[in-house]
Amino acid sequence: MNADEPFDGEAPIELIATGAVTTLTLLVGFGLLLAGVRFFWIAYVVGFAGVLPLAVGCARAYRLRAHRADTDTKTRENTDPLEELRERYARGELTDEEFDRRVERLLATAAGENARWNDERGRGERPTADGDREREGGVKIGSYHP
Incomplete structure (x- = not known):
């Protein structure tokens, strides 16, 4: 599976990571807002500008490593x-x-x-x-x- 391939029916790890970080960021941000914290908006900046790209990058690295391992296994199986x-x-x-x-x-x-x-x-x-x-x-x- 390539990073540029469209969604193929199974949930790629990037979508799972994106959903988890988005949910967590929104919960923390609104929780701080409801708690009366004056700088609640910092949770959104940290979550969406920092944690989200990091989580997606780690998920992509994991998926690519798994793909390479799978390709190496198939290559070994087909080796003379x-x-x-x-x-x-x-x-x-x-x-x-x-x-x-x-x-x-x-x-x-x-x-x-x-x-x-x-x-x-x-x-x-x-x-x-x-x-x-x-x-x-x-x-x-x-x-x-x-």
Whole structure:
């Protein structure tokens, strides 16, 4: 969510912060007015010119940090496992032997999946997430699911 995006149905944290600070400022200001405090108007200046921009800025910073963390998580989920191994090796987290062993295991796993995929593809089928096979027309083969 970008700071310039319109309201999308869920209450952004900036709107919540704005409403809370506005309510608090009005309550304090009118409370001071009713109490007979001569300089009650200072509550409005402090609330609307000081606390409100600070609260909205903090809310935006929080939302942007959460968005970056979410984006980083999605990026990590979509990262190539071999590339991740290379990065860990470059940072010194893996020894030469450990790196070689993991790369071989990764390539063996990928080769096995590709062989199974090519074999089933030759018959017009593809594997599904639950281990069954599916023909090109979308009909599952292999197990019965009532």
